[in-house]
Amino acid sequence: MMKQKMKFETAVIHEGYDSSVHHDSLATPLYQTSTYSFANAEQGEARFAGEQDGNIYSRLGNPTVRVLEQRMAEIEGGGGALAFGSGMAAVSAILVYLTKAGDHVLCSRGIYGCTFGLLEIMQEKYGITHSLIAMTTEEQIEQAIRPETKVIYVETPINPTMELVNLRAVEAAAKKYGLRVVVDNTFSSPYLQNPLEFGADFVLHSATKYLNGHGDVIGGVLVGADAEEMQTIRMTVQKDFGGIMSPFDAWLLIRGLKTLHVRMDRHIDNAEKIVAFLHGEQAVKRILYPFDAGHPQMSIAKNQMRRGGGLISFELEGGKKQAQEFLNALSLIKIAVSLGDAETLIQHPATMTHAVVPPEERERMGISDSLVRLSVGLENVEDLMADLEQAFAQIKSNLQEI
Ligand SMILES: *Cc1c(COP(=O)(O)O)cnc(C)c1O
Numbered sequence: 001m002m003k004q005k006m007k008f009e010t011a012v013i014h015e016g017y018d019s020s021v022h023h024d025s026l027a028t029p030l031y032q033t034s035t036y037s038f039a040n041a042e043q044g045e046a047r048f049a050g051e052q053d054g055n056i057y058s059r060l061g062n063p064t065v066r067v068l069e070q071r072m073a074e075i076e077g078g079g080g081a082l083a084f085g086s087g088m089a090a091v092s093a094i095l096v097y098l099t100k101a102g103d104h105v106l107c108s109r110g111i112y113g114c115t116f117g118l119l120e121i122m123q124e125k126y127g128i129t130h131s132l133i134a135m136t137t138e139e140q141i142e143q144a145i146r147p148e149t150k151v152i153y154v155e156t157p158i159n160p161t162m163e164l165v166n167l168r169a170v171e172a173a174a175k176k177y178g179l180r181v182v183v184d185n186t187f188s189s190p191y192l193q194n195p196l197e198f199g200a201d202f203v204l205h206s207a208t209k210y211l212n213g214h215g216d217v218i219g220g221v222l223v224g225a226d227a228e229e230m231q232t233i234r235m236t237v238q239k240d241f242g243g244i245m246s247p248f249d250a251w252l253l254i255r256g257l258k259t260l261h262v263r264m265d266r267h268i269d270n271a272e273k274i275v276a277f278l279h280g281e282q283a284v285k286r287i288l289y290p291f292d293a294g295h296p297q298m299s300i301a302k303n304q305m306r307r308g309g310g311l312i313s314f315e316l317e318g319g320k321k322q323a324q325e326f327l328n329a330l331s332l333i334k335i336a337v338s339l340g341d342a343e344t345l346i347q348h349p350a351t352m353t354h355a356v357v358p359p360e361e362r363e364r365m366g367i368s369d370s371l372v373r374l375s376v377g378l379e380n381v382e383d384l385m386a387d388l389e390q391a392f393a394q395i396k397s398n399l400q401e402i
Helices: 008-014 041-048 063-076 087-098 113-126 138-144 167-177 227-241 247-257 260-279 298-304 320-329 359-365 381-401
Strands: 080-084 104-108 129-133 149-155 180-184 202-206 220-224 284-288 311-316 345-347 371-375
Touching: 008 063, 008 260, 063 080, 063 220, 063 247, 080 087, 080 227, 087 113, 087 149, 087 180, 087 202, 087 220, 087 227, 113 129, 129 138, 138 167, 149 167, 167 180, 167 298, 220 227, 260 284, 260 311, 260 381, 311 320, 320 371, 320 381
Parallel strands: 104 129, 104 149, 149 180, 180 202
Antiparallel strands: 080 220, 202 220, 284 311, 311 371, 345 371
């Protein structure tokens, strides 16, 4: 009998785990071991030669980590997956794997700050260049492709401006020019968007965020369309750079992932209510949310995402001082970077996540001094709105005093 493909909500709970080979343990066991003993010398030889499947050493694979990898490959629709010690370890592994000296990487106009930092290091040390462009149309992408371009690297929605990259346009341009496509899918999670379905070769996540969802793990996952190529990456850049995920973090992630669909729907239910609430607030100048009717690329969002996500950015009246006063006036909502946790978090990109970006560049990207980013949590939304409301009232009374 052919195994029927599990639906998303089932796969996040069951995929990749067979209790019958784990003493019938319902929960995935934590294999907290660095190495594995061979039955005899010949078995060791066969495993090193790749002639026999089996464990060798945990930097090359671990049974707990493997369950997470198989589950992630399945829910992103890939042929294989690799778990890393951080999102940045996944980013650096794939960029090192895909490029050599002299190549060019074409990036979406906004990318995670440390990804930008990594690309700067690659440019300075190895002559691997990059450029950042808007990717709404295929033309915009084609115009920026150079003879030495090898990779299109995108994030969508872009942090923190919620600008979108048109994944269909990326697919078309990449096909035409034979380029590899990598998508950082952290903001959407596999529940909302599956870039491999849009022709991407690789999709990666900071597992620190929605995948884990409980704010207690730093991790990364890379999923690839081609199983064999993923095995090559496992046995080259992952093994030799060594940025692997620990078994304990994989164990926590397996637990977190089981509720991904339930959590995401609640994050988004809350976010939609907060977007509507912010529309009625006069201290709010501009709201950035992919499924908001005012978003200039809403139709692109609806073509590639199932729902709008749990992140909202908004601009306040005033400047940096008012934004900081607003953050300070909140009490239930915590001031913190990171996202996708049960707790609602707020941050000020101009002085926090994007402080390293030069002011002119920030302005070009649409990150003003009064922009704040909210990662909507799982609390009761009435409590969240009450906290926002009292903070708005405080900054308004401050404004009147001037
Ligand atoms: C957090 C984040 C990363 C980096 O992940 P770490 O787990 O912190 O290394 C990469 N991309 C995006 C979009 C992120 O939000």
